Amino acid sequence: xxxxxxxxxxxxxxxxxxxxxxxxxxxxxxxxxxxxxxxxxxxxxxxxxxxxxxxxxxxxxxxxxxxxxxxxxxxxxxxxxxxxxxxxxxxxxxxxxxxxxxxxxxxxxxxxxxxxxxxxxxxxxxxxxxxxxxxxxxxxxx
Amino acid sequence: xxxxxxxxxxxxxxxxxxxxxxxxxxxxxxxxxxxxxxxxxxxxxxxxxxxxxxxxxxxxxxxxxxxxxxxxxxxxxxxxxxxxxxxxxxxxxxxxxxxxxxxxxxxxxxxxxxxxxxxxxxxxxxxxxxxxxxxxxxxxxx
Numbered sequence: 001x002x003x004x005x006x007x008x009x010x011x012x013x014x015x016x017x018x019x020x021x022x023x024x025x026x027x028x029x030x031x032x033x034x035x036x037x038x039x040x041x042x043x044x045x046x047x048x049x050x051x052x053x054x055x056x057x058x059x060x061x062x063x064x065x066x067x068x069x070x071x072x073x074x075x076x077x078x079x080x081x082x083x084x085x086x087x088x089x090x091x092x093x094x095x096x097x098x099x100x101x102x103x104x105x106x107x108x109x110x111x112x113x114x115x116x117x118x119x120x121x122x123x124x125x126x127x128x129x130x131x132x133x134x135x136x137x138x139x140x141x142x
Numbered sequence: 143x144x145x146x147x148x149x150x151x152x153x154x155x156x157x158x159x160x161x162x163x164x165x166x167x168x169x170x171x172x173x174x175x176x177x178x179x180x181x182x183x184x185x186x187x188x189x190x191x192x193x194x195x196x197x198x199x200x201x202x203x204x205x206x207x208x209x210x211x212x213x214x215x216x217x218x219x220x221x222x223x224x225x226x227x228x229x230x231x232x233x234x235x236x237x238x239x240x241x242x243x244x245x246x247x248x249x250x251x252x253x254x255x256x257x258x259x260x261x262x263x264x265x266x267x268x269x270x271x272x273x274x275x276x277x278x279x280x281x282x283x284x
Contacts, residue, residue, distance in 0.1 A: 001168070001169055001186055001218075001229050001232055002220075003164075003168070003170040003171070003183055003184065003191075004185050004186060004218060004219075005150065005185040005186055005189065005191065005216050005217070005218065006217045006218060006219035006254070006268075006273070006281075007216065007217035007219075007266070008147065008150065008214075008215075008216055008217075009213075009214065009215045009216075009217065009266075010212075010213070010214055011211070011213030011214060011215075012201055015195065019153065021144075026143045026145070027143055028145040029145070029280055031281065031282075031283070032283055038282070040281075041145050042145065042280065042281055043145055043147040044146060044147055044187060044188050044189045044279070045144050045186060045187040045188070045275070045278070045279020045280075046146075046184045046186050046187070046275040046281060047147065047189060047281070048281050049145075049147065054213040057213060057215065058213070059264070060256075061215065061241060061242060061256040061264065062241065062242045062256065063241050063242070063256070063264075065212070065213045065214075065215065065264065066211065066212060066213040066231045066264065067212065068212035068213065068214065068215075068258070068262050068264050069208065069212050069262045069263065070207070070208060070210035070211050070212035071152070071153030071154075071196040071199060071200070071207045071208040071210065071261075072150075072151065072152055072153060072154060072207075072211065072212070072214060072263070073149075073150075073153075073199065073203065073207065073210075074147050074149065074150055074151075075148045075149035075150075075151065076143075076145070076146060076147065076148060077146075077148035077149075078144075084147070085266075087143050090143055099203060099204065099205050100198070100204045100205070105200065107145055112210045114203040114204065114205070116203075116210070119209065119211055120210055120211045121210065121214070122203065122205075122207065122210050124149070124151075124202075124203070126148075131148070133187070133188040136187070137186070137187020137188055138184065138187075138254075139148075139184055139188060139189070139190050140173075141173070141182070
């Protein structure tokens with residue numbers, strides 16, 4: 001089994017509101033936006049973030065998807081501590097929640113913050129000086 | 143704010159068991175494996191899947207991360223319906239759960255199944271004939 005992720009699908013209460021948060025609030029451009037139904041944002045080569053109603057995602061999976069564990073976080077890495085602070089301010093202005101203000105991150109001697117989107121999905125916004133993406137997409141740490 | 147995801151972090155009960163599931167069970171190779179503490183698997187250009195203890199992730203975020211919503215699914219796309227079935231069998235043999243057996247997926251006229259890992263994180267295993275990744279990484283649908 002090739003190790004790859006093709007989609008990250010967030011089940012949301014209100015698709016329009018969630019899409020507006022990522023699109024207008026954060027300035028992201030959907031690859032595809034079926035208004036009020038589902039939207040996809042490209043977030044890496046070959047990877048789409050999908051925003052879809054929790055009920056529709058549950059119906060598709062044939063289970064109550066909301067019963068799954070939520071101890072999950074996405075991370076958005078940026079190039080400097082100032083950029084972490086700028087992203088967090090934009091996140092807050094767009095109506096998202098700031099769970100942990102930007103601060104020194106001892107794990108990688110950088111800067112990070114934790115934020116949540118309108119539905120409570122957690123993102124770490126981070127500047128990690130040891131994190132590098134090579135030309136072929138390979139990630140190296142430290 | 144550039145639209146990108148750098149990490150997907152799954153908080154797990156037992157890091158060793160979760161890493162063994164993805165590594166030995168599914169045949170994935172960690173980029174980095176700090177035994178029993180944390181491991182990272184590259185899952186797309188520039189993107190790492192991290193497996194980390196829920197308690198450690200909560201401490202890092204400064205919140206009880208397990209209180210976040212779980213209506214979330216990852217997807218792993220493959221090249222044929224047969225491949226969907228093969229991945230699902232490997233998943234089951236590795237100790238994962240099959241939530242929805244491979245079947246016709248009307249949303250994209252393909253084949254899909256839903257499975258859960260040892261901690262209950264949901265993945266869709268899918269063959270979507272309309273899903274394409276261009277040479278530059280751009281995803282097109284349908």
